[in-house]
Amino acid sequence: MKAWIAFSSILMKDMRSYYLKPPNISWGLIFPIAWTLMFFLRSPVQLEVRDLLPGVMALSILFGTTSMLAVTITFERRSRSFERLLLAPISLNLLMLAKTTGAIMFGIINAFVPVLFASFMTDLSGINWFIVLGSVILIAITSTFLGLFIAVSVSQVFEAQTFSNFFRFPMLFLCGLFIPLANLPAFLRPLSYVLPLTYGVDILKTVLNNNGIIPIPFSFLMLIAFSVFLFAYSIYNVNRKWIL
Amino acid sequence: MKIIEAENLKKEFNGFVAVDEVDFHINKGEIFGFLGPNGAGKTTTINMLTGMVKISAGKVKLMGEDYTHNAKKAQAMMGIVPDESNLYEELSGLENLTFCGALYGMERKHRAERAARLLQQFGLMEAANKPFKAYSKGMKRKLTIAAGIIHQPEILFLDEPTTGIDVAFARQIRNLIVELHKKGTTIFLTTHYIEEAERLCQRLAFIVRGKIVKEGTVEELMKDTQGENVVNFTLGGDFSNIKEEFEERFPGYDFKMGKNNNEVSIHSASTFALFPLVQLFEEKDFPVYEAKIVRPSLEDVFVKVTGIELQKMQDEQGQKGKKGQKGGRARS
Numbered sequence: 001m002k003a004w005i006a007f008s009s010i011l012m013k014d015m016r017s018y019y020l021k022p023p024n025i026s027w028g029l030i031f032p033i034a035w036t037l038m039f040f041l042r043s044p045v046q047l048e049v050r051d052l053l054p055g056v057m058a059l060s061i062l063f064g065t066t067s068m069l070a071v072t073i074t075f076e077r078r079s080r081s082f083e084r085l086l087l088a089p090i091s092l093n094l095l096m097l098a099k100t101t102g103a104i105m106f107g108i109i110n111a112f113v114p115v116l117f118a119s120f121m122t123d124l125s126g127i128n129w130f131i132v133l134g135s136v137i138l139i140a141i142t143s144t145f146l147g148l149f150i151a152v153s154v155s156q157v158f159e160a161q162t163f164s165n166f167f168r169f170p171m172l173f174l175c176g177l178f179i180p181l182a183n184l185p186a187f188l189r190p191l192s193y194v195l196p197l198t199y200g201v202d203i204l205k206t207v208l209n210n211n212g213i214i215p216i217p218f219s220f221l222m223l224i225a226f227s228v229f230l231f232a233y234s235i236y237n238v239n240r241k242w243i244l
Numbered sequence: 245m246k247i248i249e250a251e252n253l254k255k256e257f258n259g260f261v262a263v264d265e266v267d268f269h270i271n272k273g274e275i276f277g278f279l280g281p282n283g284a285g286k287t288t289t290i291n292m293l294t295g296m297v298k299i300s301a302g303k304v305k306l307m308g309e310d311y312t313h314n315a316k317k318a319q320a321m322m323g324i325v326p327d328e329s330n331l332y333e334e335l336s337g338l339e340n341l342t343f344c345g346a347l348y349g350m351e352r353k354h355r356a357e358r359a360a361r362l363l364q365q366f367g368l369m370e371a372a373n374k375p376f377k378a379y380s381k382g383m384k385r386k387l388t389i390a391a392g393i394i395h396q397p398e399i400l401f402l403d404e405p406t407t408g409i410d411v412a413f414a415r416q417i418r419n420l421i422v423e424l425h426k427k428g429t430t431i432f433l434t435t436h437y438i439e440e441a442e443r444l445c446q447r448l449a450f451i452v453r454g455k456i457v458k459e460g461t462v463e464e465l466m467k468d469t470q471g472e473n474v475v476n477f478t479l480g481g482d483f484s485n486i487k488e489e490f491e492e493r494f495p496g497y498d499f500k501m502g503k504n505n506n507e508v509s510i511h512s513a514s515t516f517a518l519f520p521l522v523q524l525f526e527e528k529d530f531p532v533y534e535a536k537i538v539r540p541s542l543e544d545v546f547v548k549v550t551g552i553e554l555q556k557m558q559d560e561q562g563q564k565g566k567k568g569q570k571g572g573r574a575r576s
Contacts, residue, residue, distance in 0.1 A: 002349025009346030017334055080330040084391075087294055088347035089320035244257065244297050 006090045010098035018072050019106045028106070032060045032114035049122040054204035055177040056114040057136065058197060062143045062168060065107035069100060069147030070160035077155070077242075086242065092235055100144045107140030131207045131216065138223035139200035145230035146196070152237040171197045176205070181213060196226040245272040246308070247399050247430050248293060253302035255288050255454075262288045264454040265302065270399065270432055275425050277445035278434040281552055285454040286434035287327060290401050293432070294324050307398070320348060323397035327404040329384040333377040337368055337387050340376055341394055348395035355394065362390040366420065382413025389420065399430045406440060418444060442542045450550055458549045465545050473512045474538040476502065477521075480531035483508045493524060509538075 018024065035056045036049075076082040085095055118124060146167060154160045173179070174188060175197040184192060192198050199219035206212030212219075248270040255263040263285040270276040278286045291297035293304055295315020303312050311318040331340040338359055345355030363369045366386045371379060379387065385405065392400055405421065406414035421444055425431060435441050441448055442462055449459040458465060477483075482505040490499055498511040510521070518535070525532050546552070 005349045005351070006347050009343055013332070013335070013343055017332065079333065080326065080328060081332050083296065083326065084330055084344070085347070087296060087319060087322075087324050089316055089349075090347070091316065243295070 003090050003094055006088060007094055007098045007101075010085065010095070011101050014072065014099065014102040015105075018068060019102050024068065024106070028060075028064065028110045028113055031063060031110070032056050032117070035059055036114060036117070049118045050124070051209060053114060053118055053208050054201055057111045057204060058139055058175070058177065058201045059172065060110040060114060061107040061136065061139045061200075062171065062197060064110040065103045065140055065143040066147040066150065066164045066168060067161070068106055069103040069144055070150045070154075070164050071157055072103075073099060073148070073151035074154060074157045074160045077151075078157070082242075092238060096148065096231070096235060096238070100148055103144040103147060104137075104140045107143055108136055111136045111140065128207055131203065134220065135200055135203035135207070135223075138220065138227065139197070142196040142200070142223055142226045142230065145227055145234065148234045149230050149237075152234045152241065171195045174198070175201050176213075177201055196223060199223050199226075246270070247272050247306065248432065249303075249305040249308075250289075250293065251303040251305075253289065253292060253304065254300045255285075255292055255297060256300045262454055263292065266449075266451070266454070266456045268449055268456060268459060270430060271447075272398075272430055273425075273428055274446040275421070275431040275433055275444050277441045277448045278432070278451050279436065279438065279441045279448055279546065280434075280451035280550075281436060283453075284451045286451060287403055288454075289451070290324075290403050290432070290434060294322055294401055295319055320395075321398040323392035323395065323400040325389050325392040325400065325402045325405060327407060329376075329381075329388040331376050331384070331388060331391060334375055336373045336375055337363060337379070338372040340387060341391055344391040345394040350395060358394055358396075359390075362394060365423075366390050367416070380413075382409045382416070385409055385413065385417060386420070389417065393424065393429065397429075399432060400424065402431060402433045404434055404436070406435070406437065438541075438543050438546060448542075450546060452550045452552065458545075462542060465542065465549075466540060473514070473516055474509060475516055475518065475521075476507065476509050476534075476536045476538055477525070477532060478502075478534040479506045479508065479525065480533060481506060481529075483530070486528050486530065489528075490521075490524065494521070 036052055039052045039055065073082065076085075085099075086092075088095070090098075115124070147164070150160055150163045150167070154163050170191075174184070174192045175195055176184075176192065181189065181192055181198070181202075199214060199222040202212040202214045203216055203219045204212075206214075206216055246269045250266060250268050252265045252267060253263060254261065254265050266285070266289065268276075278284075278289065280286055288297060292299050295311075295318070299312055303310055305311065306318040306321060309318075332343070335343060341359035341362060342352075342355045345358060346352075350358070360369075360372075363372050366389070368383060368387060368390070371383060376384065376387065389402070389405065392402075402421070406417050409417070418440065421431065421433070425444075433441075433444060445462070447459070447461050448465060449456045450465075451457070483499075484501060484505055487499055487501075487508075490497075496512060496514065500509045500511065501507070502509055510516075516537075522532055522535070
């Protein structure tokens with residue numbers, strides 16, 4: 001019960017202090033619209049709104065979660081308020097889950113903003129929304145834990161942004177969104193399969209447009225494995241680098 | 245009863261020994277102080293005791309229970325006030341306190357009541373709803389102390405509580421520390437202000453270059469300089485005219501002229517018999533305007549034991565305070 005009080009208070013504080021601030025709400029709205037427009041303008045062929053959804057949803061989650069988490073944790077570390085959390089009588093795992101839950105929720109909401117817009121423009125019937133929700137949740141979790149991994153690896157806010165892009169942009173081009181996995185050069189293909197976003201995007205492509213190439217259960221398992229690895233490695237790093 | 249016991253506590257950072265096998269304990273209900281210069285190992289010791297830093301060697305116990313490798317089980321009973329205020333800038337004073345209470349698992353109603361009581365006690369009620377970033381440095385320090393005790397810890401760690409704040413706030417904070425102590429809070433205080441240590445602490449340890457060089461009550465520490473008795477006289481005439489006669493009559497005493505010719509400082513290894521001295525002054529028609537017994541101060545003890553001049557230590561600390569204000573983090 002005591003741990004739950006601490007967990008919910010950290011989550012609520014972060015929601016109020018970071019995620020529900022007007023600039024972040026507007027980011028959640030503008031970002032998907034900007035990506036949609038970009039896809040329409042740059043595409044040489046006529047695209048359906050539904051074709052765009054997997055990409056826009058996945059990128060909204062990836063950019064939203066990694067940006068927010070890497071910056072907020074680095075910022076709190078710099079101001080030393082994070083020490084207060086480390087000294088609280090709650091386990092490090094629970095503390096980090098509390099710090100990341102806000103970003104996960106932010107990512108999930110970001111993912112459904114383009115779905116909301118799309119629902120006014122096209123027919124979204126016949127979609128298994130349970131699988132969509134499951135994949136969105138797992139993409140949000142892996143992306144957030146990637147943000148955590150980045151936040152734990154750097155000490156300055158600007159480093160967090162730079163380091164985030166080091167992971168985000170290769171993912172953007174290698175996850176099968178712009179270039180289908182089958183069309184990638186043979187030497188780059190293995191790299192695609194070690195990126196969590198590849199599996200998340202593929203689930204969405206299968207469920208929304210029936211053009212994914214990886215079996216859904218395997219993609220779910222891979223996303224869970226990535227989440228566990230990134231979280232465990234981040235906790236290991238916090239123990240090693242922050243508790244000297 | 246011992247609240248905290250530190251046995252041969254050691255901390256090494258990449259080969260540099262910051263704290264070198266220190267041994268001390270803190271009794272329930274007392275204020276125990278660490279006095280030492282910048283870089284002596286004061287903050288590192290607090291960080292080891294609170295679990296912010298891993299212990300390289302040695303043991304720490306809270307109420308007899310070893311928590312050397314599992315600080316989490318002890319943290320619920322600790323209140324920690326770092327050397328720099330580290331509350332959340334965008335939250336109000338009240339929100340900061342209730343949030344800190346929640347971190348220790350306090351129920352909503354309980355933490356709201358306790359926060360209101362602390363804001364009242366610390367004179368911050370009027371600023372309760374202002375954001376922390378709008379607080380002055382002294383107010384920030386007060387609120388940080390309040391945040392450290394919201395969950396009514398068994399022991400409160402105060403790291404340099406009055407460094408870098410103005411005299412009036414420093415005084416208020418010292419009074420608050422005395423009040424907390426009167427209410428039964430056990431306090432571990434680090435400071436570089438000798439008067440603060442002398443006034444607040446029941447027991448003290450001098451720490452220099454990671455080692456405790458002396459430990460005890462103020463009275464016990466003073467014993468070292470109590471081998472010599474000194475009395476200063478201010479007279480109604482030039483003492484040099486009668487000095488020889490005094491030296492003949494009182495061969496065990498050492499007569500040293502003061503800054504002015506009518507001032508004399510008399511030193512003795514044994515207790516003074518003041519009456520014969522005063523009688524002789526009167527016989528010589530030298531009225532005694534003032535006679536003052538000079539007691540050695542804790543500062544004298546500190547300088548004697550550590551070889552560190554206090555002024556130098558405080559100058560260094562002042563520079564640290566300025567760096568801290570600019571956002572740097574110094575470890576002492």
